[in-house]
Amino acid sequence: MARTSLIVLFAGFAVVSAAHSSVTEDLFNSDISNPRFSDNVFEDAKLDVPELVRKYRYPLEEHEVTTSDGYILRMHRIPHGRDQNNTPGVKRPVVFLMHGLLCSSADWVIMGPGNGFAYILAESGFDVWMGNARGNYYSRRHVRLNPNSILSNAFWEFSWDEIGNIDLPTMIDYTLKYTGQEKLHYIGHSQGTTSFFVMASLRPEYNNKIISMHAFAPVAYMAHNKSLLLNTLARYVDDIEEFASRFGIGEFMPNSQIMTWAGESMCRDEVATQAICSNILFLIGGWNEDQHNATMMPAIFGHTPAGAAVRQFAHYGQSIAGKEFRRYDHGLLRNMIVYGNMRPPKYNLGNVKIPTFLHYSYNDPLSQVKDVYRLHEELGHGIKMLLPLPTFSHLDYMWGIDAKTVLYDRVINLMKSVGHG
Numbered sequence: 001m002a003r004t005s006l007i008v009l010f011a012g013f014a015v016v017s018a019a020h021s022s023v024t025e026d027l028f029n030s031d032i033s034n035p036r037f038s039d040n041v042f043e044d045a046k047l048d049v050p051e052l053v054r055k056y057r058y059p060l061e062e063h064e065v066t067t068s069d070g071y072i073l074r075m076h077r078i079p080h081g082r083d084q085n086n087t088p089g090v091k092r093p094v095v096f097l098m099h100g101l102l103c104s105s106a107d108w109v110i111m112g113p114g115n116g117f118a119y120i121l122a123e124s125g126f127d128v129w130m131g132n133a134r135g136n137y138y139s140r141r142h143v144r145l146n147p148n149s150i151l152s153n154a155f156w157e158f159s160w161d162e163i164g165n166i167d168l169p170t171m172i173d174y175t176l177k178y179t180g181q182e183k184l185h186y187i188g189h190s191q192g193t194t195s196f197f198v199m200a201s202l203r204p205e206y207n208n209k210i211i212s213m214h215a216f217a218p219v220a221y222m223a224h225n226k227s228l229l230l231n232t233l234a235r236y237v238d239d240i241e242e243f244a245s246r247f248g249i250g251e252f253m254p255n256s257q258i259m260t261w262a263g264e265s266m267c268r269d270e271v272a273t274q275a276i277c278s279n280i281l282f283l284i285g286g287w288n289e290d291q292h293n294a295t296m297m298p299a300i301f302g303h304t305p306a307g308a309a310v311r312q313f314a315h316y317g318q319s320i321a322g323k324e325f326r327r328y329d330h331g332l333l334r335n336m337i338v339y340g341n342m343r344p345p346k347y348n349l350g351n352v353k354i355p356t357f358l359h360y361s362y363n364d365p366l367s368q369v370k371d372v373y374r375l376h377e378e379l380g381h382g383i384k385m386l387l388p389l390p391t392f393s394h395l396d397y398m399w400g401i402d403a404k405t406v407l408y409d410r411v412i413n414l415m416k417s418v419g420h421g
Contacts, residue, residue: 041295042268045260045302049076049106049130049138056113058082058122065174067166071134072141075171076105078130081123082113092127093211094181095415096172100190100217100398101160101312102253104137105130106303107189107398111296117187117398117408124412127179131171133163133195137255137306147251156250159315159328160191164198172209183209185415189216189397190366191312197325197375200354201347212418213356214411216397217367220349220375222316223323226365228283233313234320244310254307263301269294277301286365286393291400300399325349349378355418359385359407361392385410 044052053060053076061077080086097118099107108118108130121128132138135156140147145155176184188196193215199206200213225231233240244250267277277297282288315328322329327344329335335342356379360372376382389406396403 041299042264044110044112044299045263049104049109052106053078053109053118056082056119058113058119059088063174063178065170066143067134067170069162069166070143070145071139071167072143073134073167073171074132074138075175076130076132076138078118078122078128080127081125082119084123085125091180092125093415094175094179094184095121095126095128096175096184096186097121097128097130098168098186098188098192098195099131099133099136099306100188100192101316102136102305102308103189103191103398104255104303104306105132106306110299110303111293111399115404117403120404120408121412126185126412126415129171129175129184131168133160133167133191133308134158135251135307135309135312137303140307150248153245153248153250156309157311158309159311160195161198161315161328163191163312164195165202168195168199169203169206172206176209183211185211185214185418187214187216187411190219190394192216193218194220197349197352198347200352201349204351204353207351207353210354212415213352213354214414215356215358216407217364217394218358218360218372218375219367220325220347221323221371222319222366222368223374224368224370225320226368230313230316230320230366234317237314237317237321240314240317241310250310252308252310252313253305255303255305259305260298260302263298267294267297267301281395282393285395286363288363288391288393288396288400291389291392291396291402293399293401296399349375350380352380352382354381356382357385357411357414358382359387359397359411361387361396362390363392364394366394 047055050060050062058078059080061079063075063077064072066072080088080090080092097108099105109116113119118128118130142155147155149155176182186196196213197220266273268274274294278292278294318329319325325347327339329344330338332342335344339345358372358376360367360369362369376384387406389402392400392406397407
């Protein structure tokens, strides 16, 4: 029964991947314009991050860096504000933003000026850098491996362990060298927090390069999570990659034109199917209608999902099944080669020596309070920061209507109080 369910699951992934490669611009020829959308939410859905940021007259730089294992990562930088703190060439405190699972740097700008956190940070006087993990829409290149290969999934043989152990240090080092700064502030959402805890555990020397860390919906321990998708995958954790590889699938939910089209056609205002789109987001991130801006869904679905490796999901599945925060379990023989032990070692959270602010809520299915408390107990310098709106759900940290007043303003004040290192 389990194997049959997995076959159905990955057959569905295969269909999505096939659709991704075959959809053309003809999908967008239908007339979906409406004069009430003066903010051009449909246009925002089709623009990539540089185009989107420049559309709103903010400065945008693209930077590429190659990791030690050959992945080419793209970062986006907003060096200063548009309306305030807008003098070019001024040395400003650096803040590094890291997205969650299936997401990208677009998360920080989708909601537009005044609402997107990257814009708010730039106006507040920060030099804003946005990372992109290997395998997502902006970091889907390698010096020799092909992400689209039908003969090998070698490009996709990574989890968030490699993102934390290799990608983050590579991007942080580049950012500090380019800006001439010695330290930066780090802000991560969901997997962006997981990968930070991996880095700080495996490479504690990076404590010396971080001023403060802000974890939005922190995810390390997942024993009590209530995600239907991840809990389902956890039941098949020993077989998930095997079955994926049988169908030639290494990637999960890439960014695609069909998702953009679906967002425009099915998720816009005044369409009956918009409620279905809202329910999809609620199913993933938790129910909170009060913070849900349905009008922006075409833009959200134009940028998200942005792709991830199947192994990233498998690793979370292992965390759920084993109720621990461990490195990826390759199997007994491979573990002996990689780790020198038959079991993958636990991440040493005691290695985190910098001020780490855990921003959490009661209504988050992926970052449950009991797991956050356990994380807090093991961190060297963790500070619990319950949101003043405890009904906040997992996606509200990025797209919630009141995210600025509930979260962003507080984080900016905390970073300014901690100082510049």
